[in-house]
Amino acid sequence: MITGYARVSTDEQATAAQLDALSSGGCERVFEERASGGRWDRPELHRMLDQIRQGDVVVVWKLDRLSRSLKDLLSIMEKIDAAGAGFRSLTEAIDTTTPAGRMMMQMVGVFAEFEREIIRERTHAGLARARKKGRYPGRKPKLSDDQRQEIRDMVRSGKRTEAEAARIFGVHRSTISRVMREALSDPIT
Template sequence: MPVGYARVSTRDQDLDLQVEASTQAGCERLFKDKVSGSHAERPGLAKALEMLREGDTLVIGKLDRLGRSVRNLVDLVGSLHKQSIQFKSLGDGIDTGTPSGRHFFDVIASLAEMEHDLTMERTRAGLEVARQLARKGGRKRQMTDSKIDSAKKLLATGMPPRDVAKKLGVSASTRYRWLSASTRT
């Protein structure tokens, strides 16, 4: 049984074209989301995936309606394949129920894996260069040496620790991390 899924990114966008295409493709059940693809939680997609059974086909209008990234899309279609569920993208002409559709997805999966490997390689190379230049990663310190000196002076005058943090433009927990409340000199 073909099960349709349609998604638009914003509330003011219209689902009509996707709904019509899915209906023409024979989808009796159609699940919809009006949420950005970058959101992990898409209730319509979750319901569609929950409903799918062995031998069914998930039907979408275009690839970009389903995956947040190529890797995400490949993983989702791979998961469907393991459950003997087919995948069809109407606008892209992809149907994993056909040999050419399965081959196309194998190629996409290989490209996604290569992209991931290249990203990891570039990250490792960048970290190595940073290490050689004696750079450290992470956020910059919020409490600079001058802020620590100022905090000590303000605490010595009797200013409450919370007010000291506010005056220095840092959170109370940041100030406590660098300088305990009992520090007055």
């Protein structure tokens, strides 16, 4: 079955041009949606992905109708491929039912992976620079080193239970358990 997917972002926009193109492209059934392409919670998209089967072809007017995010686009393409279905974009002339189309999508995937690696490298470099400057990004610890030591001492001595220490310091009991586990793995405390 040839299945189409048409999407516009706002109520003011119309899917008429997409629907005409999908009809001309041989679509037997079309899932139509009004939602941002950057959102993952699109019910018609998920309904379509749930209903495609081996040998089906999913057709869109343009790639950006399927998703605005390259990461999400590749995720959707993986779901289509896992179902044994093909994919075709009418405007970009991408057709994964052909060897050239599969190669094109693999190249898109390679560029996306490269982009993720570059972002990861930049993130690690930025964190390293921040640490050199004495800044540690992320959430501030709920307990100071002195408070952690005080908790260890009171729980080890039996003066307080972990639950009582959690109430005293205004933290969750799992935080106290983590402090005690760290104390076991770090023999100098």
